[in-house]
Amino acid sequence: MNQLFESSVLAAFLIFAWSRPARYAWLLSAVAGLALGSYCGPPFAQYCGIPGGILPKLVHLFFYWGLGAILTGPFVPFLDRQLPLSSSLGRWRDMLVPPLSVVLTSLFLNAAIPLRPVTYDRYLYAFDGGLGFQPGFWAARALMHTHWLGVVCNAAYYQLPLGLTLTYLVEKKRSPDSARRALWLFLLIGVVGFGCYQVFPVVGSHVVMQGVFPADEPRVEPADIKPVVAPVEARNCVPSLHTSWIVALWWIAVPRRRWLRMVVAALLGCALLSTLTFHYLIDMVVALPFTVALFALTRHDWAGSDPVRRETIRWSVLLFFGWLLALRFCVTVFLISPWLSWAAMATTVALSIGWHSRLLHAERGNGLAGLACEPAIRQSPMGQSARLRLPDSTPRTPTAAPR
Numbered sequence: 001m002n003q004l005f006e007s008s009v010l011a012a013f014l015i016f017a018w019s020r021p022a023r024y025a026w027l028l029s030a031v032a033g034l035a036l037g038s039y040c041g042p043p044f045a046q047y048c049g050i051p052g053g054i055l056p057k058l059v060h061l062f063f064y065w066g067l068g069a070i071l072t073g074p075f076v077p078f079l080d081r082q083l084p085l086s087s088s089l090g091r092w093r094d095m096l097v098p099p100l101s102v103v104l105t106s107l108f109l110n111a112a113i114p115l116r117p118v119t120y121d122r123y124l125y126a127f128d129g130g131l132g133f134q135p136g137f138w139a140a141r142a143l144m145h146t147h148w149l150g151v152v153c154n155a156a157y158y159q160l161p162l163g164l165t166l167t168y169l170v171e172k173k174r175s176p177d178s179a180r181r182a183l184w185l186f187l188l189i190g191v192v193g194f195g196c197y198q199v200f201p202v203v204g205s206h207v208v209m210q211g212v213f214p215a216d217e218p219r220v221e222p223a224d225i226k227p228v229v230a231p232v233e234a235r236n237c238v239p240s241l242h243t244s245w246i247v248a249l250w251w252i253a254v255p256r257r258r259w260l261r262m263v264v265a266a267l268l269g270c271a272l273l274s275t276l277t278f279h280y281l282i283d284m285v286v287a288l289p290f291t292v293a294l295f296a297l298t299r300h301d302w303a304g305s306d307p308v309r310r311e312t313i314r315w316s317v318l319l320f321f322g323w324l325l326a327l328r329f330c331v332t333v334f335l336i337s338p339w340l341s342w343a344a345m346a347t348t349v350a351l352s353i354g355w356h357s358r359l360l361h362a363e364r365g366n367g368l369a370g371l372a373c374e375p376a377i378r379q380s381p382m383g384q385s386a387r388l389r390l391p392d393s394t395p396r397t398p399t400a401a402p403r
Contacts, residue, residue: 002102004102004160005102005103006059007158007160007162008098008099008161009063009066009067009098010059010062010066010162011098011161011162011164011166013062013063013065013069014165014166015094015098015169016066016069016091018169021076025069028068028072028076029068029072032067032071032072033064033066033069034064034068035068036064073092074092076092077089097183112197112198112235113232113233115198116197116198116201118227118228118229119202119208119229119235120201120202120238120327120328121202121204121205121228122224122225122228123225123327123328123331124202124280124283125205125208125280126222126225127327127331127335128280129335130335130338130340130341131281131338132338133217136214136277136280137214137217139274139276139277140277141215153273154274156268156270156271157242157271164249167182167253168182170253171252171253178252185248185294186248189244189248189291189294192290193241193290196290197235200238200327201238202280203231203236204279204280206278207233208228214277222332222335237278237279238283239283239284239287239320240286242275242278243275243284243287243288246268248294248295249268250264250268251295272284282323285348285349286323286324286348288349288353289320289348289351289352289355290316290320292316292352292359293312293313293320297309308358308362309362312359315351315355316355319351319352323348
């Protein structure tokens with residue numbers, strides 16, 4: 001079973017439980033999940049024989065419960081006429097988004113493989129090697145030799161759909177507009193990222209170097225840096241969408257409490273470390289300006305920050321495609337010295353963080369400016385005259401007529 005699809009169904013169950021459904025909805029989804037689990041998975045009587053500890057068994061249970069909630073979602077309004085149809089169908093629509101996104105992504109990625117048989121892995125492999133070592137090989141060896149770290153990092157990596165869904169639900173509780181922007185950002189990252197995959201196809205070292213990854217780091221000569229025909233695997237590395245989603249999640253829903261912020265940062269860091277085993281370090285760095293551009297694109301409702309937003313989008317897009325051109329045609333320049341490669345990546349990270357901070361500062365300034373305008377309007381002559389013309393809405397107590 002695909003672990004990302006499993007996580008997406010768990011995300012659908014989270015949406016179902018978050019909405020606090022009625023008891024009959026819980027019962028109906030549980031019965032449907034039990035039927036699916038008995039038909040597609042091991043029989044219920046053998047459930048305790050599922051290999052693994054309690055956690056895999058709980059994941060298995062909630063996976064089929066989530067599938068049952070998805071299948072029974074359209075029938076819930078017919079069981080309770082008092083339940084608003086729009087509310088029930090809206091919940092069902094939200095539940096469909098995570099699994100459909102994973103399924104459609106897998107279908108499109110597999111369908112696009114014949115369109116791009118040649119990949120540019122050697123260009124990125126050469127750039128990473130110019131850093132003095134291969135970060136992806138190092139990360140893979142670290143996770144293989146430290147069992148508990150590998151388990152935590154892989155869980156954080158594959159449960160990313162669950163984290164994105166939880167972020168959306170928390171933002172929806174705070175502000176529907178903020179949740180809508182978060183949802184559009186998450187979807188745009190996937191759609192636009194798929195288009196970038198076709199521009200710069202890469203599959204990763206774990207695919208093109210299956211025989212030696214991650215034990216050995218083959219040396220690539222400048223003459224060998226050229227496009228090569230790669231195995232039949234999804235071209236899904238540039239930019240690293242896992243990195244982009246993780247960065248977007250942190251920017252949108254950074255916790256306010258320090259201890260919770262440290263926990264979330266540790267989990268996202270583990271997810272990034274696991275991502276590095278499937279990617280090159282440079283395509284994870286290139287994902288930063290890509291994310292900044294889409295983040296700014298979804299802030300269209302902040303009219304006062306439009307000039308800053310346009311500049312952020314323009315410079316982020318230029319930096320992103322500038323990196324693609326440099327990696328494709330000038331990668332040997334970065335092999336002159338490791339300091340040059342590290343400086344270029346550090347500059348990209350600093351610029352991306354700076355553009356994001358500048359955009360947020362412009363939005364906060366716009367909000368404060370709107371609040372500051374209100375006292376000025378009240379003190380102006382026009383504001384006073386308008387206030388004088390307003391009818392007094394205070395209820396008056398009728399006075400008794402004089403006798």
